[in-house]
Amino acid sequence: MPSPLHEVKVSTKKAKFAIGCFWETDAIYGAQKGVIRTRVGYTGGKKIDPTYKDLGDHTETIEIEYDPSEVTYDELLDTFWKSHDPTAKQTLQYSSIIFYHDAEQKALAEKSLQEQSKKTSKPIQTKILPITTFYDAEDYHQKYRLQQHPILMKAINLESGPKVKSSHVAAKLNGYVVGRGGVAQYDKEVKKFGLDENTVKYVRDLVVKNEGRDLVC
Numbered sequence: 469m470p471s472p473l474h475e476v477k478v479s480t481k482k483a484k485f486a487i488g489c490f491w492e493t494d495a496i497y498g499a500q501k502g503v504i505r506t507r508v509g510y511t512g513g514k515k516i517d518p519t520y521k522d523l524g525d526h527t528e529t530i531e532i533e534y535d536p537s538e539v540t541y542d543e544l545l546d547t548f549w550k551s552h553d554p555t556a557k558q559t560l561q562y563s564s565i566i567f568y569h570d571a572e573q574k575a576l577a578e579k580s581l582q583e584q585s586k587k588t589s590k591p592i593q594t595k596i597l598p599i600t601t602f603y604d605a606e607d608y609h610q611k612y613r614l615q616q617h618p619i620l621m622k623a624i625n626l627e628s629g630p631k632v633k634s635s636h637v638a639a640k641l642n643g644y645v646v647g648r649g650g651v652a653q654y655d656k657e658v659k660k661f662g663l664d665e666n667t668v669k670y671v672r673d674l675v676v677k678n679e680g681r682d683l684v685c
């Protein structure tokens with residue numbers, strides 16, 4: 469019996485990015501090589517215990533735990549810039565923000581912003597800010613794309629709840645179901661995930677169908 473790979477024990481570092489609707493951000497980073505776990509939440513503001521319906525001054529943000537031997541912070545920044553239009557004016561909820569955890573991330577983020585601004589004549593709206601309290605979003609927002617497939621949740625023995633935030637395979641499949649990562653990468657790494665044959669095929673069909681598509685939240 470294959471056993472779904474929920475837990476990966478490697479030492480990780482954290483990164484936090486806001487690029488707009490966090491359902492999409494969760495899928496984008498979930499499928500990225502070296503990303504071990506993701507969770508979505510609200511940060512940047514002062515309101516205590518925000519909720520989706522009562523967000524106050526917070527911004528939709530992802531927290532990534534990544535394996536620095538598999539992916540660098542610079543590569544995560546690259547994904548950040550490629551995944552949205554940083555010159556677009558947004559509401560606070562969907563603002564473009566890099567929340568840094570330490571001086572090294574701050575320096576790399578600032579350098580990448582400078583490089584980015586050379587590529588456009590429009591002003592970049594992205595802010596680079598120190599991390600503040602991160603409030604987890606409600607369970608139904610976590611791995612939102614994956615949770616739209618109850619059949620997959622069942623196949624990996626997962627119920628909506630806190631485990632969705634810590635599960636490695638959930639982070640990966642949440643990206644693949646909307647085509648993120650692409651079929652070549654999926655075929656290469658799917659064996660690690662401990663899925664049964666039908667599930668491997670079910671997800672593969674979705675990757676093929678959705679690869680290259682832009683989903684609107």
Ligand code: MHO
Nearest residue numbers: 488489490491528609685
């Ligand atoms: N259009 C979506 C946005 C969700 S999002 C996590 C909705 O209103 O449900 O901001």
